[in-house]
Amino acid sequence: MSPIVIKVGGALLEDQAAADNLLQNIQAIMHQRPVVLVHGGGPLVETLMASLGLTSSKIDGLRVTPDEHMPYICGALAGSANKTLCATALKAGITPVGLSLLDGNMVNCTAMHDKYGAVGTPVAQDANLLNSLLAQQFLPVISSIGSSAQGRLLNINADQAATVIAQLVNGELILLSNVKGVLDASKQLLTQLDATAIDKLVVDGVILDGMKVKTDAAMLAANSLGKPVTIASWSASLEDILQQHTGTRITPQPVKAGEKQ
Numbered sequence: 001m002s003p004i005v006i007k008v009g010g011a012l013l014e015d016q017a018a019a020d021n022l023l024q025n026i027q028a029i030m031h032q033r034p035v036v037l038v039h040g041g042g043p044l045v046e047t048l049m050a051s052l053g054l055t056s057s058k059i060d061g062l063r064v065t066p067d068e069h070m071p072y073i074c075g076a077l078a079g080s081a082n083k084t085l086c087a088t089a090l091k092a093g094i095t096p097v098g099l100s101l102l103d104g105n106m107v108n109c110t111a112m113h114d115k116y117g118a119v120g121t122p123v124a125q126d127a128n129l130l131n132s133l134l135a136q137q138f139l140p141v142i143s144s145i146g147s148s149a150q151g152r153l154l155n156i157n158a159d160q161a162a163t164v165i166a167q168l169v170n171g172e173l174i175l176l177s178n179v180k181g182v183l184d185a186s187k188q189l190l191t192q193l194d195a196t197a198i199d200k201l202v203v204d205g206v207i208l209d210g211m212k213v214k215t216d217a218a219m220l221a222a223n224s225l226g227k228p229v230t231i232a233s234w235s236a237s238l239e240d241i242l243q244q245h246t247g248t249r250i251t252p253q254p255v256k257a258g259e260k261q
């Protein structure tokens, strides 16, 4: 069965009970299917930067990252956030392996526009390491720190990181956040969205900031994998998400006759 790629937003790291609950859910699912966990850590980055007296801003939901901030961002994401989740996995009876996008040359990254600094676009590269870890029943826990081919460390948005990891293993992608899914202007859950509906919600100013990055990443993943991607809450049960489709399902564009995927 294809692996499940689960991405968790950084706010989960500030709620140990929710993290315990999620890892216990993952432990149960791993009896049936391999799982890969990709994580963010935005709030952790912000707390660390503030304690160092540094300011940090975002453009279009992406953190502007001067190269001199990378040691702290790398420490927060590939260090603190990654090891906290690995420790929580161990507590739930799972054997984790903590990684970042560059390990095993899994993902190659290229710097985006200079205005973002050391922020990159990820591209799936080599699935060897992941496949061998999954074959041995490990839980890969992957932070969104990447590197360019020239060895420049790059900060990657974790939703985009999860998309390329799902592409690498042809996985089923679930993006878990601190909201039930994509909400409409009245804060009601939207259970299914396609590209046209998402575009309208963006134009109407209903999908903003981090959720815009998330729906863009989900749409890209749904189209490239040819299967729906789910955006849901980490407090929902994984079994319900998989079987009852709790949350928002982002559906791929139908393939037109004669068109190659």
Ligand SMILES: Nc1ncnc2c1ncn2[C@@H]1O[C@H](COP(=O)(O)OP(=O)(O)O)[C@@H](O)[C@H]1O
Pocket (backbone or CB within 6 Å): 008, 009, 010, 011, 040, 042, 159, 176, 177, 178, 179, 181, 182, 183, 184, 206, 207, 208, 209, 210, 211, 212, 214
């Ligand atoms: N239409 C929307 N529906 C739900 N959340 C939205 C919407 N528009 C903006 N958001 C914001 O997006 C946030 C989720 O994105 P983000 O903070 O980047 O999450 P994560 O850290 O889990 O990746 C929500 O907490 C909410 O504040």
Ligand SMILES: CC(=O)N[C@@H](CCC(=O)OP(=O)(O)O)C(=O)O
Pocket (backbone or CB within 6 Å): 008, 009, 010, 011, 039, 040, 041, 042, 043, 045, 061, 062, 063, 073, 077, 119, 120, 144, 155, 156, 157, 158, 159, 210
């Ligand atoms: C370029 C960029 O925006 N990087 C993100 C990486 C972490 C992330 O995406 O964390 P969440 O999933 O918790 O938002 C950042 O520095 O916050």
